[in-house]
Amino acid sequence: MKSLLLGSAALALSATFALADTVRLGTEGAYPPYNFINDAGEVDGFERELGDELCKRAELTCEWVTNDWDSIIPNLLSGNYDAIIAGMSITDERKEVVAFTEGYTQPSPSAYAALSEGVDVTSSVVAAQAGTIQAAHVAESGATLVEFPTPDETIAAVNSGETDVVMADKDFLAPIVESSDLVFLGDVYLGGGIGMAFRQSDDEMRGKFNAAIASMKEDGSLNDMLEKWEIEGQF
Template sequence: MKSLFLGTAALALSAGLAMADTVRLGTEGAYPPYNFLNDAGEVDGFERELGDELCKRAGQTCEWVTNDWDSIIPNLTSGNYDAIIAGMSITAERAEVVNFTQGYTQPSPSSYAAMSADVDLKTAVIAAQASTIQSAHVAESGATLVEFPTPDETIAAVKSGEADAVLSDKDFLNPIVAETDLMLIEDIYLGGGIGMAFRKSDSELHAKFDAAIASMKEDGSLNAMLDKWEIEGKF
């Protein structure tokens, strides 16, 4: 809006370039410890700390944008933000639409959690967040899949008896299991690790962040950050 009130074309161009230099990072803000909203309503978590450091190393000014998970890729491709950093597993299907950086985690386990260890996962009703690798796995497993927009709703479904078990990232489930009656009953490995996603047309920006991730791997700071947030998948 400010450019509408500038008195000269040169100032308008300058403002436009400044805006273009700001990289908008899209995240869900509802998937701790990767990303969540703190008491001040700000994006927090492992990916907030990681994203801020990557922006410094890439020489970019960044701002954070939250978006519902089920439309997070469409809103990237339509230009509502410039990158996704949201606990997104690298898969061949998603790579047809976006370009992923190298993973900033190794493939880490997903887990089934239930109120009882006696659940038959082959015939059970399994809750999973929609449009995730976990929901795709359940759909292919022969079990009955019930999908929910948010991860918290999948937990609520198991607690209420609407679902027999939930399948989600183990890093997400660990603190919930520690504080509730849910128990972990089986681990599986899905996807190719977690990475940032970019529009296929943004190859230069993609390369800057890919190089920043590589530099954090080389100097050990990425593993230190994974340790801090108690996330599996170190390098």
């Protein structure tokens, strides 16, 4: 899914991780159905349900922390939380700075959407959230990229005419297209699926979550959860 501009690898912590009494899970809280803030002001969505189940299976006590997308990796590396579970695509660029679990989704499509059909996405002005794999793809496609801090701002930009097209995860765009005047223009597969990200020194904790993810794949509960939240990329 989303790909962050990583910044300096010098932020990485060199200390060996010791399992904490409470594991802090960092998420954005602004990218439904993966993660969002509900009416009660709590983290909700597919990744909230998934993270809680993974912590249960790993026999860990967890708490949720929200963080803006553009600083979500730097703040992991500086110790503000212990793991990222935020619709983050597994990419080679990120692997240079963080360590991923195995994917808890298969690669799923990104999509373009606009207010009318027939728009040439390679020569248009395209909105994408800053630091995502979609933004990187648009920048390489020949289109004019306009980046926004949040996904909601990308939708507002195309609706207002500031941009011609928006590009994002199709899972995010699908309910918006269904309930608005936007139409899909096409799909693109980017990234290597979505996984949890950890500091590279935190192998012990990452191993616990890897084992929990594997157990959910084996018993079918992960696919059930993906289906419940209408997320593509089932196993």
